[in-house]
Amino acid sequence: xxxxxxxxxxxxxxxxxxxxxxxxxxxxxxxxxxxxxxxxxxxxxxxxxxxxxxxxxxxxxxxxxxxxxxxxxxxxxxxxxxxxxxxxxxxxxxxxxxxxxxxxxxxxxxxxxxxxxxxxxxxxxxxxxxxxxxxxxxxxxxxxxxxxxxxxxxxxxxxxxxxxxxxxxxxxxxxxxx
Numbered sequence: 495x496x497x498x499x500x501x502x503x504x505x506x507x508x509x510x511x512x513x514x515x516x517x518x519x520x521x522x523x524x525x526x527x528x529x530x531x532x533x534x535x536x537x538x539x540x541x542x543x544x545x546x547x548x549x550x551x552x553x554x555x556x557x558x559x560x561x562x563x564x565x566x567x568x569x570x571x572x573x574x575x576x577x578x579x580x581x582x583x584x585x586x587x588x589x590x591x592x593x594x595x596x597x598x599x600x601x602x603x604x605x606x607x608x609x610x611x612x613x614x615x616x617x618x619x620x621x622x623x624x625x626x627x628x629x630x631x632x633x634x635x636x637x638x639x640x641x642x643x644x645x646x647x648x649x650x651x652x653x654x655x656x657x658x659x660x661x662x663x664x665x666x667x668x669x670x671x672x
Contacts, residue, residue: 520555521546521567521581524651527661531670533565534658537585538671540626542599543658544583547651569630569649574642576614580631581650587627589620599623599652615639619646 522529524545534543544565546555556578557568563585568578592605602623609617616633628650634642659670 520558521650524653527658527665530653530658531662531668532560533583534655534670536560536562536565537583537626539585540583541624541655542602542626542652543655544581544628545651545653546649548648550645550649553645553649569646571642571645573638575635576633579646582629584627585625587620587622587629589622592618592620595619598647612636
């Protein structure tokens with residue numbers, strides 16, 4: 495078992511620099527299975543893994559950090575006057591006080607918890623699914639907030655853990671830990 499983990503660590507860590515352009519050191523694209531495998535190992539219970547689906551014009555990612563039991567990344571928009579969106583992927587999160595929102599994953603639930611509406615539109619968007627959760631803490635200027643929320647939601651997509659496991663096994667001969 496230890497040998498499998500070591501092999502997985504080597505295989506998944508080696509191509510990290512080659513999988514993303516130099517100007518995109520953050521959240522990997524949904525097609526970068528090696529880097530997504532690394533994220534999946536951080537939260538082995540999660541049925542989905544967050545990924546970069548489409549980075550809207552003016553957005554970038556930074557401060558990508560994968561650790562045991564969590565992954566964090568910052569999403570920055572040149573149109574959002576204020577702090578970056580903080581994305582955190584973990585096993586679970588608190589949804590108390592959050593209102594239901596249209597679900598973004600099959601079998602999952604999405605919630606919105608607003609902290610303030612004026613003068614800024616700030617709060618947390620939550621994608622909860624079996625074994626995992628993604629929280630997006632945002633703080634946008636009113637007036638631009640509708641477009642920024644739509645861009646944020648289109649930027650972050652999800653890969654099914656089952657599909658990722660099959661692709662890693664087929665393409666690299668690597669088993670993803672559950």
